[in-house]
Amino acid sequence: MKDKTKLTDDGVRHIAKLANLTLTEDEVKKLQKQLSETLDYIKVLDELDTSKIEPTSQVTGLKKISREDKVKSSLSQKEALSSSFSVLNGFFRTKGVLEK
Amino acid sequence: MNLNKLTILDAKEGLIKRQFSVKELVNDCLSRINKIDDKVKAFVTVCEKEALEDAERCDTQKQRCGDTKIFEKFPLLGIPFAIKDNFCTKGMRTTASSKVLANYVPVYDATVVKKLKEAGAIILGKTNMDAWAHGSSTETSDFFTTRNPWNLERLPGGSSGGSAAAIAADMAVAAIGSETAGSIRQPAAWCGVVGFKPTYGRVSRYGVIAMASSTDSPGPLTKTVNDAALVLNVLAGKDEFDATSSPKKVPDYLKGIKGTREARGIRIGVPKEYFVEGIDPEVKNKVLEAIKVFGNLGAEIKEISLLNPKYSVAVYTILQRSEVSSNLARYDGIRYGNSRAAFGQEAKRRIMLGTYALSAGYYDQYYLKAQKVRTIICKDFVQAFQKVDLIIGPTSPCTALPLGATKDASMFGELQDILVEASSIAGLPGINLNCGFSSSGLPIGLQIIGPSFSEELILKMSLAYEQETNWHKKKAQI
Numbered sequence: 001m002k003d004k005t006k007l008t009d010d011g012v013r014h015i016a017k018l019a020n021l022t023l024t025e026d027e028v029k030k031l032q033k034q035l036s037e038t039l040d041y042i043k044v045l046d047e048l049d050t051s052k053i054e055p056t057s058q059v060t061g062l063k064k065i066s067r068e069d070k071v072k073s074s075l076s077q078k079e080a081l082s083s084s085f086s087v088l089n090g091f092f093r094t095k096g097v098l099e100k
Numbered sequence: 101m102n103l104n105k106l107t108i109l110d111a112k113e114g115l116i117k118r119q120f121s122v123k124e125l126v127n128d129c130l131s132r133i134n135k136i137d138d139k140v141k142a143f144v145t146v147c148e149k150e151a152l153e154d155a156e157r158c159d160t161q162k163q164r165c166g167d168t169k170i171f172e173k174f175p176l177l178g179i180p181f182a183i184k185d186n187f188c189t190k191g192m193r194t195t196a197s198s199k200v201l202a203n204y205v206p207v208y209d210a211t212v213v214k215k216l217k218e219a220g221a222i223i224l225g226k227t228n229m230d231a232w233a234h235g236s237s238t239e240t241s242d243f244f245t246t247r248n249p250w251n252l253e254r255l256p257g258g259s260s261g262g263s264a265a266a267i268a269a270d271m272a273v274a275a276i277g278s279e280t281a282g283s284i285r286q287p288a289a290w291c292g293v294v295g296f297k298p299t300y301g302r303v304s305r306y307g308v309i310a311m312a313s314s315t316d317s318p319g320p321l322t323k324t325v326n327d328a329a330l331v332l333n334v335l336a337g338k339d340e341f342d343a344t345s346s347p348k349k350v351p352d353y354l355k356g357i358k359g360t361r362e363a364r365g366i367r368i369g370v371p372k373e374y375f376v377e378g379i380d381p382e383v384k385n386k387v388l389e390a391i392k393v394f395g396n397l398g399a400e401i402k403e404i405s406l407l408n409p410k411y412s413v414a415v416y417t418i419l420q421r422s423e424v425s426s427n428l429a430r431y432d433g434i435r436y437g438n439s440r441a442a443f444g445q446e447a448k449r450r451i452m453l454g455t456y457a458l459s460a461g462y463y464d465q466y467y468l469k470a471q472k473v474r475t476i477i478c479k480d481f482v483q484a485f486q487k488v489d490l491i492i493g494p495t496s497p498c499t500a501l502p503l504g505a506t507k508d509a510s511m512f513g514e515l516q517d518i519l520v521e522a523s524s525i526a527g528l529p530g531i532n533l534n535c536g537f538s539s540s541g542l543p544i545g546l547q548i549i550g551p552s553f554s555e556e557l558i559l560k561m562s563l564a565y566e567q568e569t570n571w572h573k574k575k576a577q578i
């Protein structure tokens with residue numbers, strides 16, 4: 001499979017929206033080119049037949065790991081909020097998501 | 101006194117014999133940092149005041165408890181460490197060399213940091229890295245590029261480049277890095293130090309700013325193999341905060357390797373595919389010379405064949421970008437850190453590719469396909485380790501590249517790390533050892549890879565090689 005991956009400028013803008021990134025027009029052009037190059041490189045995997053192979057998502061072999069469900073001391077509200085730029089009455093303040 | 105040049109074991113001995121105090125040891129490291137770090141730029145943050153306070157506390161403790169006894173309880177008492185800036189340190193700025201986290205001060209310690217502190221170690225500061233660990237040069241740091249102490253016009257490698265440079269330039273006695281695919285071994289190779297990437301799950305990832313969660317492995321960068329073994333003793337073990345950490349018992353690595361001087365009975369595989377086309381001939385020759393040393397030490401050397409590393413590069417690219425896009429989704433600028441507008445070019449590029457690979461309609465083609473090839477890569481190693489005990493090859497295909505080498509190379513890191521990616525994808529342990537120098541005086545590194553949880557055997561063979569060759573005693577002149 002050597003066909004150019006069809007990633008268009010609009011495709012790049014769409015992915016940026018999904019990823020919550022704001023790109024300049026220059027960045028869109030540059031990324032269109034660079035991402036297409038990378039996607040082309042990745043095509044070497046098509047040389048390998050994986051039709052009968054199970055996927056590996058992790059290599060530890062560990063399964064169903066859990067710990068005792070016990071309440072332990074944790075961060076205070078003050079500590080948890082200490083790194084935020086915008087706090088109001090002990091809460092994180094975010095931009096509005098609902099329109100009036 | 102230049103105590104900063106000491107290894108951990110030598111520093112401990114000096115402290116036990118009262119040849120110097122912890123404060124003097126820490127002071128020498130801080131003086132060295134003050135003297136040369138404006139040239140090397142290994143540190144993002146230096147915590148002089150806190151380090152000196154900790155040193156005084158160690159000295160008092162030592163006086164109270166007796167010199168020898170206290171080290172049984174605190175095996176790293178008073179040892180000055182440099183920590184890669186992607187390990188959360190309570191009350192100490194942690195940036196991952198990214199502008200998003202430029203002012204982030206964590207309210208908790210990473211498990212690795214907690215264990216070091218509990219063992220008595222002193223944190224000198226936090227070291228520079230490729231932003232979010234995305235790279236193999238430190239050139240993608242949002243702050244500045246670290247220089248290679250062997251030649252200031254060269255790169256230190258990365259992403260743990262600041263930690264490797266700090267050790268090569270004797271600004272700390274030991275350092276901590278993290279590796280997802282090459283980020284400990286490759287900078288260790290370019291800076292001529294020992295870099296150990298443990299088996300995935302051997303050391304907890306809790307509190308490490310996540311890159312690719314299915315391969316991230318914290319580990320030591322040190323001046324000697326014994327030091328790596330000692331630090332691993334402290335770091336390794338099950339952590340209830342990291343479900344992927346292994347419950348396997350941790351042996352005493354330092355004790356286990358003590359006195360090893362030969363390699364009799366050990367089968368070492370040399371994969372022909374790891375001497376790739378385009379490899380620097382000086383690197384190739386030095387690694388082949390090193391393999392002869394293992395032969396002289398009694399090892400049986402066998403040529404083996406592994407899957408072409410180009411497949412690992414592609415698998416890693418997909419898995420890493422996908423996991424990055426997911427891990428970096430949490431940076432929303434609400435709870436901590438700056439907004440997403442602060443992401444640098446490299447982070448944006450990786451988030452974009454990962455988002456694409458995971459998006460509807462492409463999952464099977466990219467992520468699932470990569471996970472299946474991951475199975476092939478793991479099996480390839482399982483088969484290889486039926487024939488040999490360890491695998492040796494070059495760590496990097498070249499010596500340290502000049503500043504600017506990564507500019508607009510969208511897969512620089514991947515191609516640079518071509519020889520370490522397969523073992524990372526399979527979660528295997530590996531070490532970098534210095535095996536000589538190029539004609540222009542740059543360090544050359546070899547790597548030893550073993551089966552999962554073969555840390556002790558790798559360290560044993562590394563110690564045998566180190567004692568036979570003494571390359572580790574040569575220091576960067578800076």
